[in-house]
Amino acid sequence: xxxxxxxxxxxxxxxxxxxxxxxxxxxxxxxxxxxxxxxxxxxxxxxxxxxxxxxxxxxxxxxxxxxxxxxxxxxxxxxxxxxxxxxxxxxxxxxxxxxxxxxxxxxxxxxxxxxxxxxxxxxxxxxxxxxxxxxxxxxxxxxxxxxxxxxxxxxxxxxxxxxxxxxxxxxxxxxxxxxxxxxxxxxxxxxxxxxxxxxxxxxxxxxxxxxxxxxxxxxxxxxxxxxxxxxxxxxxxxxxxxxxxxxxx
Amino acid sequence: xxxxxxxxxxxxxxxxxxxxxxxxxxxxxxxxxxxxxxxxxxxxxxxxxxxxxxxxxxxxxxxxxxxxxxxxxxxxxxxxxxxxxxxxxxxxxxxxxxxxxxxxxxxxxxxxxxxxxxxxxxxxxxxxxxxxxxxxxxxxxxxxxxxxxxxxxxxxxxxxxxxxxxxxxxxxxxxxxxxxxxxxxxxxxxxxxxxxxxxxxxxxxxxxxxxxxxxxxxxxxxxxxxxxxxxxxxxxxxxxxxxxxxxxx
DNA sequence: CATGGTGGCGACGAATGCGTTAAGAACCTT
DNA sequence: AAGGTTCTTAACGCATTCGTCGCCACCATG
Numbered sequence: 001x002x003x004x005x006x007x008x009x010x011x012x013x014x015x016x017x018x019x020x021x022x023x024x025x026x027x028x029x030x031x032x033x034x035x036x037x038x039x040x041x042x043x044x045x046x047x048x049x050x051x052x053x054x055x056x057x058x059x060x061x062x063x064x065x066x067x068x069x070x071x072x073x074x075x076x077x078x079x080x081x082x083x084x085x086x087x088x089x090x091x092x093x094x095x096x097x098x099x100x101x102x103x104x105x106x107x108x109x110x111x112x113x114x115x116x117x118x119x120x121x122x123x124x125x126x127x128x129x130x131x132x133x134x135x136x137x138x139x140x141x142x143x144x145x146x147x148x149x150x151x152x153x154x155x156x157x158x159x160x161x162x163x164x165x166x167x168x169x170x171x172x173x174x175x176x177x178x179x180x181x182x183x184x185x186x187x188x189x190x191x192x193x194x195x196x197x198x199x200x201x202x203x204x205x206x207x208x209x210x211x212x213x214x215x216x217x218x219x220x221x222x223x224x225x226x227x228x229x230x231x232x233x234x235x236x237x238x239x240x241x242x243x244x245x246x247x248x249x
Numbered sequence: 250x251x252x253x254x255x256x257x258x259x260x261x262x263x264x265x266x267x268x269x270x271x272x273x274x275x276x277x278x279x280x281x282x283x284x285x286x287x288x289x290x291x292x293x294x295x296x297x298x299x300x301x302x303x304x305x306x307x308x309x310x311x312x313x314x315x316x317x318x319x320x321x322x323x324x325x326x327x328x329x330x331x332x333x334x335x336x337x338x339x340x341x342x343x344x345x346x347x348x349x350x351x352x353x354x355x356x357x358x359x360x361x362x363x364x365x366x367x368x369x370x371x372x373x374x375x376x377x378x379x380x381x382x383x384x385x386x387x388x389x390x391x392x393x394x395x396x397x398x399x400x401x402x403x404x405x406x407x408x409x410x411x412x413x414x415x416x417x418x419x420x421x422x423x424x425x426x427x428x429x430x431x432x433x434x435x436x437x438x439x440x441x442x443x444x445x446x447x448x449x450x451x452x453x454x455x456x457x458x459x460x461x462x463x464x465x466x467x468x469x470x471x472x473x474x475x476x477x478x479x480x481x482x483x484x485x486x487x488x489x490x491x492x493x494x495x496x497x498x
Numbered sequence: 499c500a501t502g503g504t505g506g507c508g509a510c511g512a513a514t515g516c517g518t519t520a521a522g523a524a525c526c527t528t
Numbered sequence: 529a530a531g532g533t534t535c536t537t538a539a540c541g542c543a544t545t546c547g548t549c550g551c552c553a554c555c556a557t558g
Binding site: 155156157158190192193196197215216 | 533534535536537538543544545
Binding site: 019020022023024026027030031108109110111113168170171172214215216217220 | 318321322323324325327328346347348349350368390391392404405406
């Protein structure tokens with residue numbers, strides 16, 4: 001959890017509500033970050049350079065989106081915006097103007113740490129704002145997605161869903177986990193809508209085996225798909241049903 | 250919950266009702282956690298650092314939310330609050346001050362374990378993604394299972410069952426225990442279905458001695474099976490021509 | 499060695515999970 | 529307000545998995 005070696009990463013918290021900011025600050029400090037905190041957009045823009053910026057979009061002075069855009073203009077820091085539950089539009093537009101990621105209130109502290117780490121990992125790997133999984137390339141800045149070089153245009157939900165899976169290729173996510181990440185933090189209700197979106201995604205990506213179904217569990221992104229096979233076949237890959245033949249190899 | 254040979258995760262239970270805490274404690278211990286238990290908020294704040302904190306909000310001394318906030322201030326542990334069904338407001342505010350998740354009373358033990366695991370997975374603290382027992386390797390991230398390097402594809406129940414046994418190799422689990430963990434917290438019906446699944450597992454794993462039967466008690470995973478011995482028996486190793494049990498369902 | 503209790507496993511119907519299509523609801527744009 | 533997207537829900541058919549039953553093999557007593 002603490003990354004040892006090297007100077008501590010500088011983290012800027014932009015949050016006006018002290019009740020939220022205070023525990024956040026100490027928690028992040030504990031996790032090994034050098035934390036600075038400001039309460040307004042103006043102060044954020046005046047603050048020292050940071051490696052990671054945690055930006056609440058509901059600020060008292062300047063509207064969050066402008067702050068985000070301006071911060072991006074001045075620095076290449078990782079910007080993670082914090083949004084209220086319902087505000088999908090705001091979230092998307094923040095991402096459009098340069099945020100790298102978002103967390104939805106109320107968010108768990110552990111989740112926040114995980115998101116920070118995930119983004120750090122990505123940028124330190126030199127992949128910048130790109131998420132690559134075999135044939136699939138996701139530009140998280142522009143929200144552009146290409147499969148085998150061909151660009152695909154996705155809706156907001158489709159994109160979120162895909163990014164969620166792409167953040168850890170090969171890992172199996174339950175429906176609940178996906179819904180919590182790409183829909184709402186504590187989704188409660190039917191999960192059928194997810195299937196419909198998965199179907200839409202598969203159709204658009206045009207490589208059916210990219211998103212695999214793990215029967216009775218959930219979905220995962222196929223990490224081993226390095227080239228376009230003429231696999232006209234439909235449906236799923238791995239964990240096939242009663243596939244005893246796996247025993248001989 | 251063996252995280253690649255790392256030390257056991259430390260788990261703190263904050264609960265004043267002994268009738269609830271005691272079984273919880275033993276159950277969690279059995280699941281591989283190093284459990285400490287305290288009965289008051291004050292004691293919780295004084296306790297040693299933990300990786301996971303299970304916090305009942307209805308404490309006798311300090312109000313739960315303050316304890317939660319203070320715990321978060323001091324540690325980046327995963328905090329899971331326990332609330333009564335009705336108390337949604339309290340639950341939400343606990344999440345606001347830093348809790349990572351919640352479970353609602355009355356909760357099933359299996360659900361609790363699942364919640365804990367889910368959060369560990371999320372934080373990648375629990376990246377003990379590999380469960381190794383001799384020939385057997387379980388990747389809990391991708392749910393891939395290999396025996397002596399051969400990949401085996403399992404159904405959801407088979408996988409759960411295997412993981413349950415693999416979490417403490419060598420330990421003998423009663424049928425009831427296994428059913429409660431891999432099926433549902435309160436299973437009262439016949440236990441015959443378990444036998445059928447064990448049979449399926451043995452067939453798929455193709456190493457019959459991996460899952461051992463303890464007559465009159467239950468099952469256990471054989472922890473001492475370090476290599477594939479081609480001892481006399483024609484059942485192991487390569488899928489022989491006459492061995493239709495491993496080759497066909 | 500007979501006997502009752504226990505475990506192994508094939509088979510089959512029931513239950514569940516999944517993919518798809520289509521229709522309504524909510525949203526954004528014009 | 530109309531026309532377009534996008535999201536959600538319902539419905540249906542198919543595929544897979546699960547739980548039960550039945551039969552036989554095995555074990556532990558006396």
